[in-house]
Amino acid sequence: MLRDEVKRIWPEIAWIADADLREKVYRCWERAFTLSPLEPADLERIPFTLKVADCPVSFMAHKRLVVQIARASGEKVREFFGDALPVDLDVLIAGAILADVGKLLEYEKDAAGDSRQSDRGKYLRHPFTGVSLAMECDLPDAVSHIVATHAGEGNLVARSTEAWIVHHADFMTFEPFVKRLQL
Numbered sequence: 778m779l780r781d782e783v784k785r786i787w788p789e790i791a792w793i794a795d796a797d798l799r800e801k802v803y804r805c806w807e808r809a810f811t812l813s814p815l816e817p818a819d820l821e822r823i824p825f826t827l828k829v830a831d832c833p834v835s836f837m838a839h840k841r842l843v844v845q846i847a848r849a850s851g852e853k854v855r856e857f858f859g860d861a862l863p864v865d866l867d868v869l870i871a872g873a874i875l876a877d878v879g880k881l882l883e884y885e886k887d888a889a890g891d892s893r894q895s896d897r898g899k900y901l902r903h904p905f906t907g908v909s910l911a912m913e914c915d916l917p918d919a920v921s922h923i924v925a926t927h928a929g930e931g932n933l934v935a936r937s938t939e940a941w942i943v944h945h946a947d948f949m950t951f952e953p954f955v956k957r958l959q960l
């Protein structure tokens with residue numbers, strides 16, 4: 778059953794405290810898989826980015842690390858800043874988990890089973906398809922905002938605190954692969 782597969786690849790969805798929000802996150806991933814040529818097990822195999830040649834990190838390893846860093850960061854911001862910089866952990870976790878859900882519509886598989894960008898993905902990168910999926914699944918706008926702004930497109934937008942955290946968690950675990958100091 779698809780729900781069981783989503784639960785298996787995404788144990789972090791259980792971290793979402795609000796039952797209604799948690800259910801919508803499950804349904805959003807399920808909806809993406811029904812529209813995608815990719816299956817849950819593919820995400821544990823394909824590289825997390827097409828921008829790194831022979832990328833050694835899987836899609837799920839990267840996405841789950843981003844969620845884990847985002848939650849830990851949100852908890853530390855709350856611990857040290859408290860009401861000075863409020864962080865909604867449920868919104869933060871849901872947004873981090875859904876940030877790349879649109880990649881299921883951005884990728885397709887070639888004859889060898891490798892992933893590549895689809896024509897749809899060229900027209901509509903995953904922040905756009907991700908927002909479409911999130912709104913279709915009735916996610917709160919605060920969560921769709923994180924999906925919309927997590928990547929470079931979001932540099933043109935005023936980000937929420939939660940969106941800044943997800944953006945940095947995403948980029949701190951991507952940029953060293955493409956532009957770290959080489960000695």
Ligand SMILES: [Fe+2]
Nearest residue numbers: 876877903928
């Ligand atoms: Fe992304």
